[in-house]
Amino acid sequence: MAERLNGERLAAALETVTFSMRPSLQELPAGMLALGIGDAASQGIALNCKNSGKYRSLSAWLWAMDADERRALQEKARSQAITHIAIEDFSLDSCFAWLLFSSGETQGLDQWVRYIDQWEQGFYLDGDNVSDSAACLHTVFAHARLHAAQTAAHHYDADLLRDGFIRCLKLLTAFINHTLEPLQGIQSLPSADYLAAQAALAYEYQLYQLAIERAVTCQLLVEQADSRRKMLVDALFLNEQNPSGLFKIFARNDRIHSWSKNGFTLLGIYRQQQQGTGNDMVISVDPKSGLSLQSLWQALEAEENRRWAGQRPCNNPRPLHSYAGVPNAPDQPWWDDAGRYTLLGAPKTLANTGEPGSKLSWWNDVLPLIWQQGFVDYLQPCLTRVDEADMPAGGQKQVCAWRWNQPDARLQQTDTSSYLTSTPSFEAWLAGCSQPLMPTTPSALPAADHYEAQWQGDVLIVSHQQGVTLFSRSPDNPALAELLTVAKRIATLSDEYAQFLRQTREIFKKWPQQLRQHTGTIEDKQWEEEIFALRVNALNVLNSTDTLFASAQQNRLSEMLQRQWGLHEQRGSLFAQVDRLDALMRDAIARQNSRRHRIYGSLFSALGMGIAASHVWEPVRDILTTNEYEWQLLLFKHPDTTPQQLAEIAGQSAHFELISLIVFLAFGLLGFILFWFFDIRSQEE
Structure with missing residues (x-):
């Protein structure tokens, strides 16, 4: 189609103009123009629809000007x-x-004005394919240009701001020249900025995909505007670190991650880095849904008043639709979206003192309040707990049971509270009921892979490692009591088995320690008595509880819980563990006995070898030395033997006595070594 707007001419008019980012600017000097900010009474030109209070967008405000206003x-x-x-x-x-x-161009742009005005009010009308949406493409491109204009010190470069604004303006003129009906979508354009917008869109969607994995999701009931009817919606809560221009659009059109496949209608976003701006805690619903957060707004304000304990500042109230004409209105209330209640924003910082305008914490106060308002308050009046009176105390496995106290939840009803029982949030809440701490906020709900949920007839069974919860969707269901009995019996068996395992662990700790510290003091008989007692306890654990029941439904629950809690494999390996423990300990005792046998045997072997060597050495010594009898003969035959000769004979005898001692010790050592290393009975396999 013919070009309606000349982007180059519009850009040329801005080449000599300087730009600045000043969101809080009010007074404008002559020669300055402000877009969306500023006081209309200033000398400069303030294009600010907020001054009128009637319009949500600058475009609609300028478009709706009468001839006199436009002329002025x-x-x-x-x-x-x-x-x-x-x-x-x-x-x-x-x-x-x-x-x-x-x-000054206005002809034929009325559909663009309505489109932009709806976009500013939060209405997304382009359908699921965001890559064809003019609003989405321009928004992500604008975010990219604004980010490029920011310096490392988080200030904005004036030249880059001008360049970014001009490029955004050119992209918009290209869209308008492409079509006068933006809802028909934007097809591929031969423009570098269009390709950059598509790349920015892909980047933003990637951020969303990464964020959704860490987000908290649940299902809640939200009231319709001006009605007591309630809608079941998917809700998403996120701690946002990197602001995204299209996070809401992606979430509200997410058919993959939302349980209803209708997208996340309710969004809660927490931005800690923007504390005090009013954007740090934001809760919103899709304006197209026709839902209202008025009840939540009232609950938040009531909680704020309670926390302030009568000290909430009310000297300079912020104008708010909900507090119009109300005396002593707070200075900084929760934003009510001009009475539409589709977007709630946190109170801003108090202007006089710089103190935070809100006493509430996102994770500890706001999220639990949303959960209470949208889930607990609707569900709990319809539930009756049936197991509290006879719950055993002190068990590791928790057993919990609820029944629906209204007409059968499967029947069509005007009260949509029963719809919650079909949601993953209800299953997660049931799983939390049989855990040490019941969840009071959606962020505390167990993850789906931490429990198993299964319907057996009219009873929903949710089991996990800490316990099991039963829920009957009909008020009078005899199967609930039967299944509750099964669950308690298997839980008792699991607790007894856990106690037995603790006992075996103590034995594993005690006996090896005794073997190390008191070598030789542990007797086989002592261990036989201990292992006999352990086998008796194992038999008691196995036979204390009957796991076979009369009905197939009960047996299915029994099998499921035994599998979930590991009793199937544990029962089969119970005696195997005892036998293994027995074998290990007997082997350890045998090792101790073998070591003792080796020590004693080596000592006796050394003594025997020494004595034997002495007996063998005795005749040799007699041959090599002069004994007492030979001395006497020598003195008798040779009376003239000198004392020097006698001294030599005595020294020779003493020398051979020393040799005898050495022979005894050497062969004793040899006997010790031979027995220690080569005794067959002490060799290890």
Whole structure:
């Protein structure tokens, strides 16, 4: 189609204009124009629909001006040359408002005005394919340009701001030249900025995919506006670190991760880095859903009043639809979306003291309140707990049971509270009921892979490692009592088996320690008595509880719980563990006995070898030395033997006595070594 707007001409008019990012600017000097900010009474030009309070977008405000208002604005613009433009963003509305103001072009743009006005009010009308949406493409492109204009010190470069605004303006003119009906979608354009917008869209969607994995999701009931009817919706709560321009759009059109396949209608976003701005805690519903968060707003305000304990500042109240005409209204209440209650924002910082306007914490107060309002308050009046009176105390496995106290939950009803019983959030809540701490916030719900949920007839069974919860969707269901008996019996068996395992662990700790510290003091008989007692306890564990029941439904529950808690394999390996323990301990005792046998045997072997060697050495010594008898003969035959000769004979005898001792010790050592290393009875396999 023919080009309606000349983007190059519009861009050329801004080449000599400086830009700044000043969201809180009020007073404008002559020669300055502000988009979406500023006081209309200033000398400069403030294009700010917030001053009127009637319009949600600059585009609709400018479009709806009558002839006199338009003429006055044009005269003010002609009276001063615009040299500086202050902006709060590069949004689609800001760019289109500048286009309307600077070009004066209005013919044929009425559908674009309505489209942008709806976008500013939170309505997304383009369908599931966001890559064809003019609003989505322009928004992500604007976010990318704004990020590029930011310096490392988190300030904005004036030249990069001007370049970013001009490129966003050119992209918008390309969209308008492409079609006058934005809801028909934007097809591929031969433009570098269009390709950059598609790349930015892919980047933002990747951020969403990463964020959704860490987000908290659940299902809640939310009231319709001006009605007591309630809708079951998917809710998503996220701690947002990197702001995304299209997170809401992606979430509300997410057919993959939402349980209902209708997207996440309710969103809760927490931005800790924006504390005090009113954007740190934001809860919203899709404006197209026709839902209202008025009850939640009232609950939040009531909780704020309770926390402030009568000290809530009310000297300079912020204008708010909900507090119109109300005396002593708070200075900083929760934002009510001008009475529409589709978007709730946290109170801002108090202007006078700099103190936070809210006493509530996101994780500890706001989320539990949302959960209470949208889940617990609707569900708990319809449930009756049936196991509290006879619950055993002190068991490791928790058993819990609920029954529906209203007409059968499967029947069509005007009260939608029963719809909650079909949701994953209800299953997760049931799993939490049989855990040490019942969840009071969606962030505390057990993950889906931490429990198993299974319907058996009209009874929902939710089991996990800590216990099991039963729920009957009909008020009078005899099967619930039967299954509750099964669950308690298997839980008791599991607790007894856990106690037996603790006993075996203590034995494993005690006996090896005794073997190390008191070598030789443990007798086989002592261990036989201990292992006999252990076998008796194992038999008691196996036979204390009957796991076979009369009905197939009861047996299915028994099998499921035994498998979930590991009793199937544990029962089969119970005696195997005892036998293994017995074998290990007997082997350890045998090792101790073998060591003792080796020590004693080596000592006796050394003594025997020494004595034997002495007996063998005795005749040899007699041959080599002069014994007492030979001495006497020598003295008798040779009476002239000198004392020196006698001394030599005595020294020789003493020398051979020392040799005898050495022979005894050497052969004793040899006997010790031979027995220690080569005794067959002491060798290990």
